[in-house]
Amino acid sequence: MSALLDVENLQKRFGSLRALDGFSLTAERGKLTGLIGPNGAGKTTAFACISGATKPTAGKIVFDGGEIEGKPYHRVARLGIARTYQVVQTFAEMTVLEAVTVGALMRHPRLSDARAKAADTIEFVGLGPKRDTLGKSLTIADKKRLEVARALATEPALLLLDEVMAGLTPAEAQAAVALLREILGRGITIVMVEHVMEVLMPIADHIVVLSAGKTIFSGTPHAAANDPAVLEAYLGPPIT
Ligand SMILES: Nc1ncnc2c1ncn2[C@@H]1O[C@H](COP(=O)(O)OP(=O)(O)OP(=O)(O)O)[C@@H](O)[C@H]1O
Numbered sequence: 001m002s003a004l005l006d007v008e009n010l011q012k013r014f015g016s017l018r019a020l021d022g023f024s025l026t027a028e029r030g031k032l033t034g035l036i037g038p039n040g041a042g043k044t045t046a047f048a049c050i051s052g053a054t055k056p057t058a059g060k061i062v063f064d065g066g067e068i069e070g071k072p073y074h075r076v077a078r079l080g081i082a083r084t085y086q087v088v089q090t091f092a093e094m095t096v097l098e099a100v101t102v103g104a105l106m107r108h109p110r111l112s113d114a115r116a117k118a119a120d121t122i123e124f125v126g127l128g129p130k131r132d133t134l135g136k137s138l139t140i141a142d143k144k145r146l147e148v149a150r151a152l153a154t155e156p157a158l159l160l161l162d163e164v165m166a167g168l169t170p171a172e173a174q175a176a177v178a179l180l181r182e183i184l185g186r187g188i189t190i191v192m193v194e195h196v197m198e199v200l201m202p203i204a205d206h207i208v209v210l211s212a213g214k215t216i217f218s219g220t221p222h223a224a225a226n227d228p229a230v231l232e233a234y235l236g237p238p239i240t
């Protein structure tokens with residue numbers, strides 16, 4: 001069976017800045033692919049291109065056998081790609097149930113159906129007791145869960161997670177990892193940007209490393225941790 005997502009040689013320019021300059025990534029079905037790279041490497045831009053939030057300048061994105069590069073966000077979402085945001089969306093004045101219902105409406109146009117789907121999703125991510133809490137009153141960890149719930153409520157085949165562990169305590173991060181395993185257990189494919197390597201290494205099936213817009217490594221977590229080019233991207237050139 002072919003990969004669920006295949007990104008080939010993606011380019012994205014903002015004026016003269018080459019934010020992506022040869023980004024390639026393959027995500028196998030049902031697996032977790034970790035996307036790592038130094039600050040400003042282009043990880044969030046890569047997610048923006050894949051999800052249709054922005055158009056790539058050149059390159060190919062094949063999702064589930066069809067080319068999707070340049071398609072608008074709402075069409076990509078309907079095809080089955082959902083994304084969370086590095087800077088959490090506030091949903092300040094919405095309750096958890098209302099915010100997740102917005103996601104569920106995509107596939108359930110009747111409000112009562114969307115509410116029921118949202119309620120299920122909220123239970124699944126562990127926010128059940130907070131379904132009537134306003135977004136602004138949630139802790140960081142719960143805001144991140146809300147982001148994941150809103151994305152899951154669109155019933156994606158592919159979930160793009162942008163630093164959902166950032167700012168969590170070690171205990172909260174562990175709980176988040178348990179949730180990721182449950183999401184994988186439902187057959188959903190995950191591509192995840194994460195800076196905390198200790199969190200990513202045990203759960204990632206595959207690692208892709210982006211540096212200055214270019215994919216410089218693709219392989220197992222173990223190989224990534226021992227790859228000279230990866231180490232140099234993070235630490236600078238070896239001192240001679
Ligand atoms: N809308 C935009 N307009 C202009 N430049 C942008 C835009 N979005 C991103 N950039 C630039 O593109 C480059 C890649 O940014 P991006 O946010 O994708 O990196 P990142 O790998 O997600 O970084 P971080 O680890 O800090 O989140 C940066 O130089 C950034 O300043």
Ligand SMILES: [Mg+2]
Pocket residue numbers: 043044045086
């Ligand atoms: Mg980013």
